Amino acid sequence: MNTGESGDIGLTDRASYNHWTELTMRFSDQDPMGHVNNAAYAVYFEVSRVEFFAHFVEAGAPVDTVLARITINFLRETSFPGTLDIGARLTGIGNKSVRSAYGIFRDELCLATAECVSVFFDTRTRRSTLPPASVRTAMQNELARSRTGARAGG
Amino acid sequence: MNTGESGDIGLTDRASYNHWTELTMRFSDQDPMGHVNNAAYAVYFEVSRVEFFAHFVEAGAPVDTVLARITINFLRETSFPGTLDIGARLTGIGNKSVRSAYGIFRDELCLATAECVSVFFDTRTRRSTLPPASVRTAMQNELARSRTGARAGG
Amino acid sequence: MNTGESGDIGLTDRASYNHWTELTMRFSDQDPMGHVNNAAYAVYFEVSRVEFFAHFVEAGAPVDTVLARITINFLRETSFPGTLDIGARLTGIGNKSVRSAYGIFRDELCLATAECVSVFFDTRTRRSTLPPASVRTAMQNELARSRTGARAGG
């Protein structure tokens, strides 16, 4: 089920990520199948994405990001209670968009991965926009750093 | 942002769908950006998927389906209060999996589309499995019917 | 389990309410016990409260209301799919607060009731405040109307 977007980055490999978020599951994340519901994973990835992007884009600033596309691959089911680790990395920067990838891990097992396209968004006009130069530079530095990290970890 | 999965099916076109679910938004679907949060869309698509698949797979039967992959394209933001229509159709049947596509509409505007891969799942062993012949036949009939419908609608 | 707050108003009786909201349940409202999770009821009551209060307080106005206390009585379990009706009424007005009551019904059966205390809130200072006179008058008229309605319905 390779979506072909992230090339040879191993999204199920902890070594692919250099930003981490810890998250506690909740009883009501689970559905009648007795496992964490798929939509809860979308919430988990968002927690990681918001914390990760806070390094580049200031909350409440006139330029924020909105999610334009997400692909989630569900690899293993899990259940409450417990703590999850979510890894994040940038995978590409466009003119008005940025791509990122995520993995949810329970100990060493990868439960799900996500690839996201986020669009820079003017919170006053509510339309897509170019990011400030400072944001673009910070993201380019992070992208360069994560590529080096992936190579070093490979 | 074509994911290339569904060929020339127009997922943003109401005429592409032959199963419909009506859904009321909730205040708490919204986040601090003042619009419906992306994870709420995952919940909306699931409501449609569960109702649509109930035509083929019986709830509580030893063979159910679980979501293996979802791609969501977010096209327009929306906000509470209001009612949404979600269209559903099958797009492919594999050995142990079935593919489906969805569109969320507010009146004539498409807010988001989704493409899903669901895997047939033995609820006792909690592993993927082949579907019963009756389920496969019902899905193949639905797939044939929706292709005809799409052609007629095109 | 009478909380003693609403006197002799029959919160489980459809005739007690004069504002109604219709709401569709969602698959993920349910938990591993196979029924709608208790926290989903808090979401349902909020949908009704926000729609009900929109008659008195304008969204985005400098004075809004925030929930200060809620008591929910859970009477019967229910499950997806289906549609619920939520009845609302005012039960009292204080200096800086307003009390309201709610009932969730599936057809003729009352599934849960709630009693709420909401506080008027200045969205700029984020502190409790007196409501504008127009809001107080509109609420007093509604309260008078609902008392008459309850008597008429009794």
Added chain:
Amino acid sequence: MNTGESGDIGLTDRASYNHWTELTMRFSDQDPMGHVNNAAYAVYFEVSRVEFFAHFVEAGAPVDTVLARITINFLRETSFPGTLDIGARLTGIGNKSVRSAYGIFRDELCLATAECVSVFFDTRTRRSTLPPASVRTAMQNELARSRTGARAGG
């Protein structure tokens, strides 16, 4: 806003609790008012209650508990990101029910308290039932212990 149920137990005082759960907030717990939505608190209290009751009632056992009533007092607003501590204690045991109380804390500040009535529930008949003697004894021991603890802490 004393509900009069828990006598002189200080629910806003960390020293009142002897069971603790740590929980991470999520971006989507927040609503358009820019703070954690009230229904998220119902979810938080449930996480604590399920973990607390797991000491007495086994998940999947034929006797479980269901929530019959909850009263939540909202004292202070909060926002993502951050970690919360939830304290829990028993406050009473009836024939077929058990009462418990909770406080949500961010550092030393109490954000909300809850008082709950849970009913013992036969998962096969889906009706209220008497708890097994072992469960009653374990809860009575916990209740005695928490009263001593409260006195010691006072």
